[in-house]
Amino acid sequence: MAHAKMRLWHLRVFRNQPCIQMVHGAIIGILLVTAFYAYTYNIYEYLMTTPFSYFRYPLEIDMPAVVNQVLNNGKPSIAPINSLYYPYVLNAESQCKEDGTEENVHVLFVIKSAIDHFERRDIIRKTWAMENIVPGYITKRVFLLGVSKDRDKNLQHRVGLESLRHEDIVQQYFIDSYYNNTVKLMMGFKWAISYCHNAKFLAFLDDDYYVSPHNLVKLLDKVSVSQMQDTIIGHIWKSSMPFRIRGDKWYISLKEYPYRYWPPYPTAGSFFLPMETAERLYIAMQYVKMLRFDDVFVGIAAWKLKVNLVDDHKHISFVRVRYSKEVYRNMIAVHGFDNMLRSYIKFGTSKKKIDECGTATGYDRMTVKFDSD
Numbered sequence: 001m002a003h004a005k006m007r008l009w010h011l012r013v014f015r016n017q018p019c020i021q022m023v024h025g026a027i028i029g030i031l032l033v034t035a036f037y038a039y040t041y042n043i044y045e046y047l048m049t050t051p052f053s054y055f056r057y058p059l060e061i062d063m064p065a066v067v068n069q070v071l072n073n074g075k076p077s078i079a080p081i082n083s084l085y086y087p088y089v090l091n092a093e094s095q096c097k098e099d100g101t102e103e104n105v106h107v108l109f110v111i112k113s114a115i116d117h118f119e120r121r122d123i124i125r126k127t128w129a130m131e132n133i134v135p136g137y138i139t140k141r142v143f144l145l146g147v148s149k150d151r152d153k154n155l156q157h158r159v160g161l162e163s164l165r166h167e168d169i170v171q172q173y174f175i176d177s178y179y180n181n182t183v184k185l186m187m188g189f190k191w192a193i194s195y196c197h198n199a200k201f202l203a204f205l206d207d208d209y210y211v212s213p214h215n216l217v218k219l220l221d222k223v224s225v226s227q228m229q230d231t232i233i234g235h236i237w238k239s240s241m242p243f244r245i246r247g248d249k250w251y252i253s254l255k256e257y258p259y260r261y262w263p264p265y266p267t268a269g270s271f272f273l274p275m276e277t278a279e280r281l282y283i284a285m286q287y288v289k290m291l292r293f294d295d296v297f298v299g300i301a302a303w304k305l306k307v308n309l310v311d312d313h314k315h316i317s318f319v320r321v322r323y324s325k326e327v328y329r330n331m332i333a334v335h336g337f338d339n340m341l342r343s344y345i346k347f348g349t350s351k352k353k354i355d356e357c358g359t360a361t362g363y364d365r366m367t368v369k370f371d372s373d
Helices: 002-040 043-047 063-071 118-125 153-166 178-195 213-220 275-285 294-305 340-346 351-357 361-371
Strands: 088-090 107-112 139-147 169-175 201-206 209-211 231-237 265-274 308-311 333-335
Touching: 063 275, 063 294, 088 153, 107 178, 107 213, 118 139, 118 153, 139 178, 153 169, 169 178, 178 201, 178 275, 178 294, 201 209, 201 275, 209 265, 213 265, 231 275, 231 294, 265 275, 265 294, 265 333, 275 294
Parallel strands: 107 139, 107 201, 139 169, 231 308
Antiparallel strands: 088 169, 201 265, 209 333, 231 265
């Protein structure tokens, strides 16, 4: 009897064997897929991050005290770690001067541009960064460049001719690349403080932005005297997590930055600040460990200096915003205009008009008419 039951049991197991194999296969498949995604998306590093409440980042010093000491011509006991000494290739040192005297510039546009973006710079000169585009306000511009990776002499010759013609190129001898944006940003701060110190406000922008200088001036005119030393305005990211996916453009390892979140930071493509804040922030940057992500680097320096980050994401957008009169009437800066000429033609301006008139009529309608109350 027992033998018969055993045979029956074996028979049932044999009949169910395909089902068991399918279950085993499914489990193995799930484990393989899980392992693949865990490796691809680097789940381990996400799980091993340190809570932001433990945030520490070199140098761990009393930053406001150090900055005040430097401003008062003192010598802090701690030496700066980010005093960059790249030589100038081109220097638009007379850009903020009139007959040798520094002008009282209201807004200086400090524009990060890739070395080969000639057309973008040309369109920007004839549109939102045209000098004194806002009636009653002095506005100036400079473009920030590095040098080409392969030291292309023909490319550098074109940049030299561009500089002779417009006198608005600031170029230092470092490789012009995405991961050197922090170096380029610090160059912009250093140049503005050294050669355009009378500017009331600095507008840091990338060369793929649409900007309404009229709306920008309206915004900056609201900054009170008490805010001049500790204010940055922009699209502020809060509780943003570092990318831990290997191979990603924005990947950063736990060794470089172990924390779960970044400090709040402005999108580097468009942020605005008073010169008094810029002076303090530039000093602080020299005491912060270099980070290749320029926007986060600004955020860390601002965090240590206790600078107030003012968010205006409704009017400052890091993504392309679908065009309409109602929306753009109040926009200050919009990202995603990588083809400036095509965009202005779409808004009703021909290339011929831009070349002949020196300004984009379609752009005028967007800024002047749309900005009117």
